[in-house]
Amino acid sequence: MTKFLDDNFLLESKQAQSLYHDYAVKMPIIDYHNHLPPKDLAENKVFGNITNAWIDGDHYKWRAMRTLGVNEKYLTGNASDREKFAKWGETVPHTMRNPLYHWTHLELSRYFGITDTLSSKNASSVYDATTEMLQSQEFTSRGLIRKMNVDVLCTTEDPTDTLEYHQQLAKSDFKTKVSTAFRPDKAILIGSETYNDYIDSLEKVSDTEITTYDRLCDALRKRIEYFNSNGCFVCDHGLSHLYAEDFTETEVKSIFKKRREGEQVSAKEAAKFQSAILLYLSETYHEFGWVQQFHLGALRNNNTRMLSELGPDTGWDSIGDYTQAESLSKFLDTLDSKDKLTKTILYNLNPRDNALMATMAGNFNDGSVKGKVQWGSGWWFLDQKDGMIDQINTLSNMGLISCFVGMLTDSRSFLSFPRHEYFRRILCNLFGNEMAKGELPNDMEWIGKMVQNICYNNAKEYFDL
Incomplete structure (x- = not known):
């Protein structure tokens, strides 16, 4: 019987295991889109406890807890941090087959070395152990980033932002490059x-x-x-x-x-x-050489009652069913006809648009730049196992997976970087299983290099880092 979350988690063949352990795992991370607060990095924040680092602001967890019937006071309300974590511990066993179950245990294992599954039985001891670790320099905001071998990360700021924290980071001794997205x-x-x-x-x-x-x-x-x-x-x-x-x-x-x-x-x-x-704006991005x-495709702020109480980005968004193809084509073509289409990454939230996005990107790859127009990784509700597999398979069938710039966290949490490992294991399993079945040649060196490119090298080249 296979142990949960062992070294070969999600790796179903010897070839998949070799691709991951010999090629993918050694690659640094370029997280080119996230919502981490740069202030926390500039000030090298020490988190008061695991709730502050892991649950506060995480609307993925909040949605699961609400579905289970957990009162709002244990999510965004005035319950103590220990009480909030206890409620999350109670919730976790009920998240099986939701990506939260995998993410939760990857994060506990990779950051804190905790390999027991989380539940109400051990929530208190996990709270104490992790909170104690979080007080050391190894577990500050920068320490957590260093643990995951992050080479570059890119936060997201409004045009009115002063970028003062990015300026502080640029002058600091923090080795991870921290940039911003406009x-x-x-x-x-x-x-x-x-x-x-x-x-x-x-x-x-x-x-x-x-x-x-x-x-x-x-x-x-x-x-x-x-x-x-x-x-x-x-x-x-x-x-x-x-x-x-x-x-x-x-x-x-x-x-x-x-x-x-x-x-x-x-x-x-x-x-x-x-x-x-x-x-x-897009013509100006082209002028400056930006991506x-x-x-x-997100339908945001559906619950107006809760929006008025808690504000945006608190877990009331869903997949929308907007028409995408004609306007997307016309927009990209208008820029391309002026030779002002910069490198572009497209993300869809509705899975019905997968093939649409994959084929649309191909319309504007003109041979000037490798993978100039990209269909991006599974986003938000689609950054789970099935969503990643669908994205990888569709891109492989309708484009070139070899040119793909890979995964990102799109997260507000400093504990979310094992999502790159999750993606890499899924990627290696798909390639490895097809090698095992004879659908791909048993050329470990070539396919291993392709995996490394998708995990890191393609993004480094694409963003000119």
Whole structure:
């Protein structure tokens, strides 16, 4: 009987085991998209306890606990940290076959050396043991990153961010390169109730009076220049879908003026404006040689009652069923026709769009750059075993998995980096099993090198690191 989470976890053949242990495991990590707070890294945060490091802010865990009927006070409420962890311990046995079960035990094992499965029986002792470890320098925010052999990580910041913590990190002795991704969605989504308040804040940080559309573009360019001067090489957008409405400059200027004067804009007007400003931004990214990322398809903030109580990013989002193909094609083609399409990574949240994304990327790979347009790894609800397998298989069938830039955490947790190991084991198992069945040649050196490229080398080359 195979032991749970042993050295060959998820590795079903000798070839898969060799690919992982001899090739994949030695590769450093490039985590090119996450939401880690750079302040915690700059200040080398010491976590008060395992709840602070592991449960606070983790809406994956919160959703599971709510489903089990755990009261909100043990998630985001006023229960003690020990009580919150106890409730998570009670929940874990019920998460079997949810990726949380694998992630939980990978994280306990890889960071803390705890190999027992977590439950209500041992939650208290695990809380005490991990909390004690977290007080040492080996388990600070930087220490946790070092444990996972992270070469580069890329946090995500709004254009109004000062990047002061990235500047501190650049001057520190922390060996992991910490960069940022430019996330200007708030400047794009003109229909937001708080849009003018946001533009006011952008005015201040850019030292630009934003009274016209042209001045908005000027302000955003200033912030791109500022981010670029601070080592930024990538942007990110989290949108329902890409915008590709026809528009005229006169229309767009009028729409922005109308909104700045406090009037509401129609859905059609918003789509025209969003199409224009997104194209402007993407052309500017091309000018600076950045990689652009588009995370498409989330239906956010579904539960308005809980949104009003807890705010966004607290576990009330789901997969949306937006139409993607035509607008995505038109958007990319508009940039390509001007020769202003920069390197691009596309992520979908709805699994029905897998083949769509894989084939769309191929439309704009023009031979100028290896894997210029990428279909990204399984994202959010799809970054689990089946989601990763589907993504790897579809990309293999409809593109070149050999050019893939690999996994990322997209996480707010310093304990989430074993997700790279999870991905690597799944990747090695797929290749290894096909070698074992004779569907791929038994060329361990070549396939091992391909695995290493997917795990690390392709991203290093793609992002020019």
